[in-house]
Amino acid sequence: TQLLEQSPQFLSIQEGENLTVYCNSSSVFSSLQWYRQEPGEGPVLLVTVVTGGEVKKLKRLTFQFGDARKDSSLHITAAQPGDTGLYLCAGPGPNTGFQKLVFGTGTRLLVSP
Amino acid sequence: DAGVIQSPRHEVTEMGQEVTLRCKPISGHDYLFWYRQTMMRGLELLIYFNNNVPIDDSGMPEDRFSAKMPNASFSTLKIQPSEPRDSAVYFCASSLGRSGGGRRANEQFFGPGTRLTVL
Numbered sequence: 001t002q003l004l005e006q007s008p009q010f011l012s013i014q015e016g017e018n019l020t021v022y023c024n025s026s027s028v029f030s031s032l033q034w035y036r037q038e039p040g041e042g043p044v045l046l047v048t049v050v051t052g053g054e055v056k057k058l059k060r061l062t063f064q065f066g067d068a069r070k071d072s073s074l075h076i077t078a079a080q081p082g083d084t085g086l087y088l089c090a091g092p093g094p095n096t097g098f099q100k101l102v103f104g105t106g107t108r109l110l111v112s113p
Numbered sequence: 114d115a116g117v118i119q120s121p122r123h124e125v126t127e128m129g130q131e132v133t134l135r136c137k138p139i140s141g142h143d144y145l146f147w148y149r150q151t152m153m154r155g156l157e158l159l160i161y162f163n164n165n166v167p168i169d170d171s172g173m174p175e176d177r178f179s180a181k182m183p184n185a186s187f188s189t190l191k192i193q194p195s196e197p198r199d200s201a202v203y204f205c206a207s208s209l210g211r212s213g214g215g216r217r218a219n220e221q222f223f224g225p226g227t228r229l230t231v232l
Contacts (some may be wrong), residue, residue: 033220042117042204042223043156088156092219099144099208099219100169103156 003027004089004104012110016078021107023072023089030092032072033101034063037086079111117224119205125230131193134227136205137186143210146221147180147190151201162188163210195231202226 007022023032031050035043047056049065049072056063060083062075072089086106093102118137126132138145146161160170165182173180177196182188192199206221 031219040225042206042226043221044223045220048217048220090221096169098211099163100158100161101219101221103158105155 003093003102004091006087006089006104006107008107009105010108010110012112013079015080015111015113017111018075018077019079019109020073020075021087021109023074023104025070025091027094028069029094030069030098032065032069032089032091034072034074035088035090037088039085043086043088076109079109081111081113084109084111117205117207117222119203119224119227121227122225123228123230125232126195127232128196129194130231131191132195132199132229132231134190134203134205134229136188136190136224138188138205138207139222140186141209142207142222144208145182145188146206146208147188148204148206148223149201150204150226156204159190192229195229197231200229200231202228 003025005024031048033048034046036046037043047058047063049063052067052069054065060077064073076083086108088106089104090101092098120135144163147159148156149159150156159172160180161168162182178192180190204223204226206223208221209218211218
């Protein structure tokens with residue numbers, strides 16, 4: 001059983017569409033991070049959310065941490081081909097220490113022109 | 114800053130051969146992580162170090178895998194003997210650590226990865 005479940009697993013959309021991906025857990029996380037991994041590269045950190053209910057914006061990307069700190073969402077407005085990649089959420093696992101991150105199952109996004 | 118550096122970027126070898134992957138973390142980072150990524154299993158943590166000391170190797174698949182960090186700027190992951198099921202992309206990542214990072218202390222910076230193919 002994965003500690004962090006992401007949905008959907010795959011998403012293929014047209015340029016200009018909006019989308020939301022989800023990261024869910026039955027456990028409480030002290031913080032959650034979102035990474036984007038482009039083909040042939042390593043994951044790159046996008047944002048860290050710490051406070052329950054926190055909303056962070058990064059240009060067309062909006063990240064939200066659930067009030068109970070068990071889930072998070074990423075909303076992309078007017079998606080562009082450059083948004084294509086694998087989106088991963090991650091957080092310090094319960095009882096594993098602050099540095100050891102648990103990574104989610106990932107959402108693979110394809111944005112076509 | 115050059116970021117995390119990994120070598121080689123691609124490795125093709127035959128079953129039974131020894132494979133050594135190399136990593137140079139970001140200078141000043143206290144933590145170094147080795148991950149393996151496959152389509153089936155996603156991103157898996159193999160081992161991580163703090164100040165060159167292995168902290169948790171519970172993700173290392175079996176005795177064929179070993180990792181070392183002889184100094185703060187270099188780490189290796191060795192597979193001996195290699196098997197076809199070891200084919201994957203191996204990532205190295207580093208993080209600052211609590212001493213200097215605050216809430217950003219566990220944000221990880223990944224290298225470009227080594228794509229390993231074992232025939």
